[in-house]
Amino acid sequence: MEEPRIGVYICECGVNIAATVDVEAVVEMAARLPGVAVARQHKYMCSDPGQEMIREDIRNLGLNRVVVASCTPRMHEPTFQRALAASGLNPYFLEMANIREHVSWVVHDQEAATEKAKRLVRAAVARVAYHAPLEPRKEPVTQVALVVGGGIAGIQAALSIADADYPVYLVEREPTIGGRMAQLDKTFPTLDCST
Secondary structure (H helix, E strand, O other), X not given: OOOOOEEEEEEOOOOOOOOOOOHHHHHHHHHOOOOEEEEEEEOOOOOHHHHHHHHHHHHHHOOXXXXXXXXXHHHHHHHHHHHHHHOOOOOOOEEEEEOXXXXXXXXXXXXXXXXXXXXXXXXXXXXXXXXOOOOOOOOOOOOOEEEEOOOHHHHHHHHHHHHOOOOEEEEOOOOOOOHHHHHOOEEOOXXXXXX
């Protein structure tokens, strides 16, 4: 495995993070971590200028790993993965530290919030050093369905799949199908016979 050259990028998220976390202190700490080639901060890392900063550093500094400490990866991990891919770096060489939802929104003491943010960034840097390149792949899928449970929902699912011209195997642990519905004599709201 090649020697990690890690870029660490801390987002201020306007005032969402910067109002609670001493972002400059986190950047200074990150710059001293093993394997870190550059540590920077930006008002909005997810913005076009923030992403361009990452792309330029990958090209100009030869970064092969990236850590972004910002908001939730659920929202912006694909954004930063695209930035890495646009620079020729495997998009899975990214690690994110959620310092908005996990720090600034829940820890209101600046000193405690800053220390927690430092720990999360330190952990992300340690983890990204061990990332291996991943590649998406396509696998063949068997065009057969297995439906577990022969209650009303299972029967309806099996019928819907069969209507789409796929073979279906319906498995039920009881000797009869129908589930609880088969045990009822009347159904609500009309009190019709259920059998």
